[in-house]
Amino acid sequence: MKLTTPIIAAGLSTIAGAAVAQTPVLTVYTYDSFASDWGPGPQVEVAFEEVCGCDLQFTATGDGAALLSRLRLEGTRTEADIVLGLDTNLIAAAVEAGIVAEHGLSPEGLTLPVAWDDPHFLPFDWGYFAFVHRTDMADVPTNFEALAASDASIVIQDPRSSTPGLGLLMWVQNAYGDRAGEIWAGLADNVVTVTPGWSEAYGLFLDGEADMVLSYTTSPAYHLIAEEDPGFGAAAFEEGHYMQIEVAGVVATTDVPDLAAQFMEFMISPAFQEIIPTTNWMYPAALAAEDLPDGFDTLTQPEQALIFDADEAAAVREDALATWQDALSQ
Template identity: 30%
Template sequence: MKRREYLTSVGVGAVGLATAGCLQVENSGGGDTTTSETTSGDGTTTATTGGTTSQSSGPLRVATYDSFFGDEGTAGDWLKTAWEAEHDTEVRFTAPSNGVNEFIQRKKQGVDIDADLFVGLNTGELVRVDENLPNATLFDDLAGDVANAGDIKDSLRIDPQNRALPYDTGYISLVYDGTKVENPGTFEALASDAYRGDLLAQNAQTSDPGRAFLLWTIHEFGEDGYLDYWDTLVDNDVRVLDDWQPAYDAFLAGERPIVVSYSTDQVYYNGEDEIPRHQVGFLNDEGYANPEAFARFADTDKPDIAAQFAEFMLTDEAQRNIAVNNVQFPATTTATLPEEYAKYAYEPPEPVTFTYDELAGNVGEWTEAWAQQIASN
């Protein structure tokens, strides 16, 4: 998720507190992806800028989330400018209002897929694609057409079939105001009286970090114990909002001193007065790895160009710029990062995550069970 542009213009004011012992999932109307360029009647956001367009092949159509592109300083803006400076093919980003679900529905209905690449796919979404399209092919094998795919860190690979290739990753952690609280350090401490009413989290049904935090608790307590743990968080007055942005708004406003966020938080907040209020807290020395990947649509009429753009996204220069603009870590072993990352970006001592095979057949049921028992209370 691209957060730097949001942090630059952040406001305050998620409203309403959950009462102690009763969880209220709050919908502020906000979300991780709130900016847009132009929106058509079908709910698709589109950005097109200069560049040389080949009339014979048309633009390369890249579907993604809308905060990935459109403004100066976004990863998409850098990729588009750098690519078009060296290639004849224009890059045209679009942001479907329903994300990858739009293309699942199009495939089911036999409607044309109007994109060549999808950028921003996580493991759970890839599982959803395959579970909803068991007899259809939405994405094809991309790795064999991308020469530098072998540079991707093995720990971040999300797809046994080599269709989706990671381009960056974040680590879900706590971010806490060190002037008010200490790092809980463990899951058990987070749910104790010492941190009653302190935690801001996100809805696992509507938020990537919210879902990642849920999966982290399942990794820790197992599918037979995670709901019991969440019951203790509810009893401890956890506050759950619909997405990262309103939760982070509430944290910045000082409404609560701990928020589920990313371990790169200090890359942005690294001023002398800011660091004490933006401490990164791992639980049990862990952080949940949440890679983002790209995949090529099987129906594209530009498979070679799509593969070339994918290969470009994995070059060292692109990996560095994607990571900086997304405030994340690169996916490859060869990319270098600015000096500020060495000081202010933290990787957990023990990264944890679920693989595709572990999520297949489970993630939907886990999330639904959480929603029924926790979010509906």
């Protein structure tokens, strides 16, 4: 008996190890706040693992633009199966770089305010960029020109590493066209600092380092619902608000394509979509307005939605970035 027990134990250990090894792993590259303890990631992981028989693993890569940079750097060596967290300002660059494969799905039930037919990416949420402020702020600016003329201090994000930062560039470019440089020159002395990503910027705002922060019209919902604090608002700008649509795609080099496709379908199902409003604090891409939590009906609603399609965004991106860098370097 003393001779056989180690042999039996070793055999059981081998069987258990084989079972673990056979569990497929799906690796999702995403931005920091999505994968954080308070973001959607933990709930999405639990919900998907209940139906996939797999191990879902999130890898946080910084902000959205940094996510694209990492995938470009890793190339075919990447361990990612899904990229989640790019937006329409970046998807043309991702396709051009050969990062993603076509998803082959025909999504139904999308509730975006615009039509969606992209063959490489599916949307999971959307929102409008806005400058968030405390409701006791006096003389809240109602457009970019008024903001530039005011003494209001703002924190923004770097468009080279952050999708909100890039979204702000596109917002100004879409609203003002050839006058974008003039607008940025006027805003330069309002900018307290430029952070690598959204989390750092919002943290500085909450610490009282600035009067306003570049975020989303949905950001006050967090304070209202999670903190029961109605003291935050999003400034309504007369020129309209630029729309962000966040997307996910299957990485072209994945070795679990069927599992990746299952995740993409799951992503636009209620099990995923119902997690988004009170964790990512955005509008879900496939959930009706009447199914949103109480409090979302109080949010700023832009009178005009601004957006470049993917090709337009790619065409104006470098010039818009150069205009921004020139203005803020003066």
